[in-house]
Amino acid sequence: MNTHRIPRSWLMLALGTGGQTASTTALYGLAYLIPAFREDLRVSLAGAGVLVSCPIAGILLGLVGWGVVADRYGERLALGAGLLSAAGAMAGAAVAEGTLVLGVLLVLAGAFGSSVNSASGRLVIGWFPPDRRGVAMGVRQASQPLGTALAAAVMPPLAQYGGLAAALGLSAVLCGATGAATALFAVDPPRSVRPAGARAPAPYREGGHLWRLHGVAAALCVPQFVVTGFALLFLTGARGWSAAAAGAVLAAVNLAGAAVRLLAGWWSDAVGSRIRPMRWLAAATAADLALLTAGAALDSPVGTAALLLASALTVSTNGLHNTAVAEYAGPDWAGRALGVHGMGQHTAIVLVPPLAGALIADRGYPPAFALAAGCAALAVVLLPAADRASRTAWTAPADGDRPRPRAGKAADQCARRASRAGTAGGAPTARR
Structure with a gap:
């Protein structure tokens, strides 16, 4: 190769x-x-x-x-x-x-x-x-x-x-x-040049920005796994669809969800923010799930349409909050921050299906969908007011094709270029 x-x-x-x-x-x-x-x-x-x-x-x-x-x-x-x-x-x-x-x-x-x-x-x-x-x-x-x-x-x-x-x-x-x-x-991406023994400050000591992002991701896992876990049962049991038809439609909707993640990423690049698109998408998810709750309670076709839309909306923010966490944590802490971020999400993955299943078995679908809507609304509230740039910049160049800088003259030149370029969203503005 x-x-x-x-x-x-x-x-x-x-x-x-x-x-x-x-x-x-x-x-x-x-x-x-x-x-x-x-x-x-x-x-x-x-x-x-x-x-x-x-x-x-x-x-x-x-x-x-x-x-x-x-x-x-x-x-x-x-x-x-x-x-x-x-x-x-x-x-x-x-x-x-x-x-x-x-x-x-x-x-x-x-x-x-x-x-x-x-x-x-x-x-x-x-x-x-x-x-x-x-x-x-x-x-x-x-x-x-x-x-x-x-x-x-x-x-x-x-x-x-x-x-x-x-x-x-x-x-x-x-x-x-x-x-x-x-x-x-694989080639490890370039990192900022630091004096020997110097360490970047822990991002968790600089306020609650990362913790709020972790909380947002965990909250948004609830609607995601309520919908993905029980959409098939809802369509076959409450709406009378055949398993084959429901499976085919949900497969198509899940592929649409992958496309929505790409569109959300493009949107965040275009506006230079991860937080703003996340807020709009989380709010849209909460509104759609509220429609789903009402449609399920009233046995309305609106509920079916809202469920299919929710299958794409509930996964739309995954790339955004992961990117926001890594950008703010910086290259010296991103791995650990993403690890903590994933722990909150996987805890929700483990807990949501059995708890939501028990709620549906006891009270029906509307309370479970209402809970999912409430968690999406909670995510809107928990989101930080704005993006924050990391004090430790990622140093990837625009073409993304330069190897890790080595110690010595090349490293000094890389550091000077990064210093002149400044930072934007935790990384220097690209130059050629």
């Missing part, structure tokens, strides 16, 4: 997106193996649910640690080591005997694979200037619905014809291939 003919920023975006897609397919796609778990392992539905949750538990355990690795030793090491180790754990899971051993290996796969959540975001943001980061992170975030769609399309037939070993083996291959590609071709 001749990487010299490919702009380095594009290559890093491809590697980060590929790693995120593989990780999503492997770690979040196990829900599509529930029938195979029950048939091959003879476990109950609750037991199958526990196995599906094992990688999520592992992700929670590994997020901050991999963030530290990415901050201190670079994105290439964190991504390559994490994905290759996840591949090993998944390969072990494919041949594991007994549910206990399988569960432990799935937890390990999640812990290793969580490196992607912190390091791939750093890799993408570090190689793009502020006026292109929103779109770049939108592409990276679009890998999540694409990975889920890949799992939905491939995992069930593989499990049916080849057994669990084939499906879990595919996860190992995907993680191994992307991990090897990262280890071979």
Whole structure:
């Protein structure tokens, strides 16, 4: 592969997106193996649910640690080591005997694979200037619905014809291939030149800006997983759609959600802000979910239309708040900040489906949709008033194709150029 003919920023975006897609397919796609778990392992539905949750538990355990690795030793090491180790754990899971051993290996796969959540975001943001980061992170975030769609399309037939070993083996291959590609071709983005021993100040000591962004992301996970978790049941149970029709429509809407993430990123680049588009999108999500609540209560077609719109709206801000966190934290702290950011979201991922399911079983859909609308409104309130630039600038040039500056004269020249250019949204204005 001749990487010299490919702009380095594009290559890093491809590697980060590929790693995120593989990780999503492997770690979040196990829900599509529930029938195979029950048939091959003879476990109950609750037991199958526990196995599906094992990688999520592992992700929670590994997020901050991999963030530290990415901050201190670079994105290439964190991504390559994490994905290759996840591949090993998944390969072990494919041949594991007994549910206990399988569960432990799935937890390990999640812990290793969580490196992607912190390091791939750093890799993408570090190689793009502020006026292109929103779109770049939108592409990276679009890998999540694409990975889920890949799992939905491939995992069930593989499990049916080849057994669990084939499906879990595919996860190992995907993680191994992307991990090897990262280890071979990834280049850590440039960083600011600092005197020996100097450290950037911890962003958490400078007010509550990051904590508010973490709270916004966790709050917005509630409507996202209420809608994605129960849209199919609502359409088939409350609206009388066939499972095939509902699945086809929801698949199309999820692909539209990936496009909405790209549009949100483009919008944030165009206006030079992550906060303003987030506020409008969160407010639109709250309003749409209020319509969904009313439509569900009144058995109106408005509810169905609002549900389909919500399937795209509720995922629209994911790239924005991840970009805002990394930009403010700066290159010395972005990995850890994204790790903490992901912990809040994954806690919501674990808690929302069972709690919302219990609420729907007891009270019906309207209270659950109302709760989701309230959480979207809470996100609007929690959002900071404006973006804040990090005191530690990302130094990626506009063309994104220059290697990490080395110590000495080249580093001094890079630092002088960054100083003359100034900062915009946590990064210097690009010059040629």
